[in-house]
Amino acid sequence: MSAAAPMRLEDRLPGRSGALLWVIAATGVAIGPHLFNQPVWVVLTTTLALAWRGGVHLGRLPMPPRWILVLLTVLMTGLVLGRYGTLFGRDAGVALLVLMTGLKLLETRTYRDAMLVVFLGYFVIITNFFYSQEIPVALYMLVAVFATTAALVRLNAGEAIQPVRESFGLAGLMLGQAVPVMIILFLLFPRLPGPLWGMPQDSTTGVTGLSDSMSPGSISQLLQSDAPAFRVSFTDDPPVPAQRYWRGPVFAHFDGRTWRAGRETEVDALPQAPDLERVVTYTINLEPHERRWLLALDIPVSVPPDARMIEDHYLVSSRPVRRLVQYTLASRTDLILEPELSEARRRQALNLPARAAPRAQALAQDWRSRHEDDEALIRTALGHFNEEPFFYTLSPPRLERDPVDQFLFEARAGFCEHYASAFVVLMRAAGIPARVVTGYQGGEYNRLGNYLLVRQSDAHAWAEVWLQGRGWVRVDPTAAVSPERIESGIRAALSGDLGAPDFIRRSLDWGIVRLQWALWRDSIDYYWSGWVLAFGPERQGELLERLGLGRLDWRGMITLMVALVGVVVLVFAAIFLWRNRLPVADPLAVVYRHFCRRLARGGLTRAPHEPPMDFARRIARERPELAEPVMAFTREYVALRYGASPDPERFGRLRGLLRRIRV
Amino acid sequence: MNKTLPDTTMAARIDAILAQLNTVIFGKPGPIRLSLACLLARGHLLVEDLPGVGKTTLAHALARTLGLQFQRVQFTSDLLPADILGVSVFSTERKRFEFHPGPVFSQLVLADEINRATPKSQSALLEAMEEQQVTIEGTTRRLPEPFFVIATQNPQEQIGTFPLPESQMDRFLMRIHLGYPDAAAERALLRGRDRRELVEELPAQVDAPALLALQRQVTQVHVSDGLLDYLQAIVAHTRRPALYQMGLSPRAALALMRAAQAWALVDHRDHVLPEDIQAVLPPVAGHRLKLNESPGLAPEQVTRRLIEAVPVP
Structure with missing residues (x-):
């Protein structure tokens, strides 16, 4: 046995489902708006990296050798440093993030790499807010989050081939379930006085107003x-x-x-x-x-x-x-x-x-x-x-x-x-x-x-x-x-x-x-700015007070936030468990589940699709000392469950047979 | 124990049939078992494999062993429906038309290389299979009982072939593959006697009434609610929108149940287990299912994924 070689993405996923192409596409969507915020070469280089990796996936191009990746990383870091004089701050940081996301995707070989790119993609999306917080940008970001989530779903679909509609449907469902959490975080996440994330003031450069x-x-x-x-x-x-x-x-x-x-x-x-x-x-x-x-x-x-x-x-x-x-x-x-x-x-x-x-x-x-x-x-x-x-x-x-x-x-x-x-x-x-x-x-x-x-x-x-x-x-x-x-x-x-x-x-x-449309647009803008953008520490405090929570400091807010998110998660978990509950009414199934659990403790796990007799025969092969009691139990169970004339008295015997199995 | 049939003679007969077939075709107990189950479930069989792997021998041996009257039709591109069904010829002696029944009027028909005939001739046979009767020149004639068609098909795309459309594939209860024998089986074949001679000498293990009784017995094999849950879960899985090009039809679901019953009977059981469903699913569903994406996937992989996707309750 060789040491566990990292599984290649193309091996892990059926080639045709093309989960990696989804990741590439979602990353492209995420970096799109930076074409307006960043020097052209930043987005261009990243797009080329995406295209190259796409070509590799489709079998048209070879994987870039390691020295090219190292060279590109050094070169790009140097270019960012040359352009901005620093690697920190809004513009330099975003440029670096976008470039490195592209390069990471270029060297993506394993499932883990691809997952990392997806999460970097979410970060790239949020950086768009550093430049504009207007409604069209927010809508675009929503689409980008949707696309990235669909890629995430796709990447984790595993062996089964997933229809496109199902990937998008699941992504939509996940985002839908995230809405209550989003609202709670929005209302309760402690606000810093100042612009978003306390970013450098350049986010408002060029703003006009009355002079002094x-x-x-x-x-x-x-x-x-x-x-x-x-x-x-x-x-x-x-x-x-x-x-x-x-x-x-x-x-x-x-x-x-x-x-x-x-x-x-x-x-x-x-x-x-x-x-x-x-x-x-x-x-x-x-x-x-x-x-x-x-x-x-x-x-x-x-x-x-x-x-x-x-x-x-x-x-x-x-x-x-x-x-x-x-x-x-x-x-x-x-x-x-x-x-x-x-x-x-x-x-x-x-x-x-x-x-x-x-x-x-x-x-x-x-x-x-x-x-x-x-x-x-x-x-x-x-x-x-x-x-x-x-x-x-x-x-x-x-x-x-x-x-x-x-x-x-x-x-x-x-x-x-x-x-x-x-x-x-x-x-x-x-x-x-x-x-x-x-x-x-x-x-x-x-x-x-x-x-x-x-x-x-x-x-x-x-x-x-x-x-x-x-x-x-x-x-x-x-x-x-x-x-x-x-x-x-x-x-x-x-x-x-x-x-x-x-x-x-x-x-x-x-x-x-036209005038009417302008009125509409400005109304929407007004509520967006009034209720979303202006929701700073003052309005937050005001809202909490109006809800009868008094003046909460950031500790109180975080406690409340965590508690409410916990409630939401519990509610969804409850719904999920209720939907997928096992039919408890069938005592036969309960006994069989006990049987499976008992064997699973000994490392003998039944695959969900494994029929009972096949399972029993497999155990008999793998652990001959268990063969007799397991076969006896399974025969009895199968007769009760699938047999032509199940005898209720035999149910008691089944329990007795279960006790005989000691793993 | 529940392992025995109520009628031990039936179990003995089935064992005798299987044993005899295995003496003719070496190393293929699985396909032999499936073809017997298919016949007992009153279904028709499609054998898809390369020439020379024993398709004809299997058909012939089945016919001899089950005591069935056997006819072979070689399908060619110039085969006409009348060549299969029969034709009325004017008899100068009796001064009237006389019907000369075609090869379809036998209990076991081997339709060799069915995909080489034109769709018109193909459908003549397939309609006869479905209806259990043939209508020629306004007269409806019943086909013999039992009636069993084994069609063979060369899987390789060749010029001048007409692959059976999905709707017609559905007429076959099972589609099986024989495949190459393993080395030991091939050695036994090479050492053994000529197959054709051997088959000619095979005694019949059952007669027609006994075979019909066995076929009736298949429908008596118990199908519990738990098993129907499983069967329906499988069928429902194939109908999930956009997963397969088309899901399993109710006819396919019925076929799956009958085949599983027959399989259980061949295994000497009076009730169906999930194992039976899983055993007959590849030959029963393999030619009826196609995944939406990656249509190039082999049918075995499609059915394997289907089995793995549905938990046994």
């Missing part, structure tokens, strides 16, 4: 993007479109070109909202934007956990928003904000670089000399924007040295940030405390999902002035130039503007069906 400063042109990039910024569902009716101002960072510092936020001093006391009836409550699902702002309906009167309200009345989270977050807020649209302005804050709100915008300053001082009353002066300023030939456009001319003066007196064309910036400069020059507020304005109401979708293209900037007795009052100079922008949204304001981004113009031409 405002200079000419900073918002126009946002206006080009129709990506969702956040979605809001209201407890009651949503406010009218003209009231949909979503407050983001507030800028009080101006250096002549750029507006910046002040120090993040926390507000002393939250704005008081005595009249509860006029409070608007709503829940926001904020898309990741890499900054710390939390958007809120103007003006928030509550603060979500883990966040603060800054003196200038905007919300800042303690961490950058790197994954979708959900929070519930209350706001008042008619609040007297900061009725008393301290001297220091007043100075801050009037600060203007001396050399900035001399012509604007002169104009403001001219207005001041004609109007004693602040409100009259504001009306004059808005009138100025309205009556003089100012235009609203997303592609304004470039502004050079002194952007405010150039905009006010030469270009006279721009969008919200130009108007807000110029207006605040004018107000400060006239001695009225003023500041710039950035955020979003408007939003598209999705009647299907009952929520308001606010896109990046809804980004907006407006002004706030402080008036004695009225506090900070919102003034939107853009409304003076282009009232449609505020009343009906940016699409209406731009309908005649050739400078509008492509997607906005195209969407104006779209038929109603």
